[in-house]
Amino acid sequence: MKKRLTLLAQTSFSALCAVSIASGAMAGELNILTWEGYADPSVIEPFTAATGCEVSATYVGSNDDFAPKLAAGGGVFDIVTPSIDSTYALIEAGFVQPIDVSRVPAFKDIYEQFRTADGILKDGKVYGVPYAWGAIPFMYRKDKFDTPPTSIKALWDPALEGRISLWDDKSALYVAARLNGNMNIYELSDAELAAAVDKLVEQRPLVRKYWATAGELVDLYKSDEVWISNTWGGYQSGLLAAENIEVVEFIPEEGAEGWMDSNMIVADTPNEECAYQFLNMAISAQGQEGVFKVNGYSSTNPVAAKEFMSDSEFSALHQDDPAYLDSLLLWENLGDRLPVYTNAWNSVKSQ
Structure with missing residues (x-):
């Protein structure tokens, strides 16, 4: 039917x-x-x-x-x-x-x-x-984790050095801000934004690569270079499933963007x-x-x-369940702060 x-x-x-x-x-x-x-x-x-x-x-x-x-x-x-x-x-x-x-x-x-x-x-x-529409959850290779990760802290775990990836996008600041306990991710003060930058700079030696496209992230998982990352919910996981690579998406304790x-x-x-x-x-x-x-x-x-x-x-x-949107940190217009956020993210990559 x-x-x-x-x-x-x-x-x-x-x-x-x-x-x-x-x-x-x-x-x-x-x-x-x-x-x-x-x-x-x-x-x-x-x-x-x-x-x-x-x-x-x-x-x-x-x-x-x-x-x-x-x-x-x-x-x-x-x-x-x-x-x-x-x-x-x-x-x-x-x-x-x-x-x-x-x-x-x-x-x-x-x-x-x-x-x-x-x-x-x-x-x-x-x-x-x-x-x-959808969420920006996190994703990991099931065969690489004895204990499933539940927090974005896993992306700062030294034991995973070289196996971590983040999207090459200003939204990486949102991830770091939540890890710092700042949930007002679209209205970060200069001090909070600086703290997010510091957290990402701290993480950078652990990062295999910042992924730019869906295909790039899929390839990083396929080549066994990356075991955990954020993802476009439902998309890359589906592409990996077609390649018989089992990954798991999860919403971390610190919440996820929508x-x-x-x-x-x-x-x-x-x-x-x-x-x-x-x-x-x-x-x-x-x-x-x-x-x-x-x-x-x-x-x-x-x-x-x-x-x-x-x-x-x-x-x-x-x-x-449209109310599900209320559980996500739906992306918002950054207004005059957009170039500030963009410059902050570029500063991380220039380190």
Whole structure:
């Protein structure tokens, strides 16, 4: 029944697109700046077949990549998919344009926490369509630990020297701050931020490598170079499972961050029609099933998710428990402190 519903959703989407193609409204191309797995052929090829919109994807390894690439100008990109802590900076800089939600009918089906998030709103206008969400848990190779780790202290364990990895992202500061007992990770004072930097500098000799992409972290685990790290929940663990490498994800005693990614339209894109069709596809059953199957992430549109997830999958991904978000430290806009945090993280890497 689930498969039949998904097929119906895809058929309806394709039929709608076919009408628009016939009128010549959508033939074009889209250049998107996004994350690994968000432009998988299993989703993009049916979208192109249905709309005539060719899609080219450039991948980022960190949210810090979006603004510089857009600032370079030249009209290179049409859609970007930043996380909720980086969206407002793009809005303030004028890099993205308001979205006419009347052209995105399923927007109303998105979880209220996401469609009303400060990071995608300004002056009563909507600038992003929430696409996927999840946690930033930690992960370890099961065969390397007699006692399962329960704290992020494990990433500072001298016994694991050379077997530790952290994401090459300012969020490493969030990890260190929590270890220091500072839970106000998005509002760290200069002193607290300096303490987080000190903690990361202390850790650096233990770190095998700061991972930049999902594939890089997977390779580090496969080559037996890394035994413990943070991770994009559900994604790298799934890739490793396919390689018969057993890893375990866990939420540490110090808590975990949460994230939400949104599709945003780059200001003055010449490919607006294709952009809106992409936004609609991304939150349809077709698009949401794609990111679920490829990345293992939770869906922002629970109505669509019910069409392809089993009851157990729906529950396991907390689709039936939006309050789960309250247990996560959902990424927030850092405002004027963004460059301060970014510079702090760069200072760690320059040591």
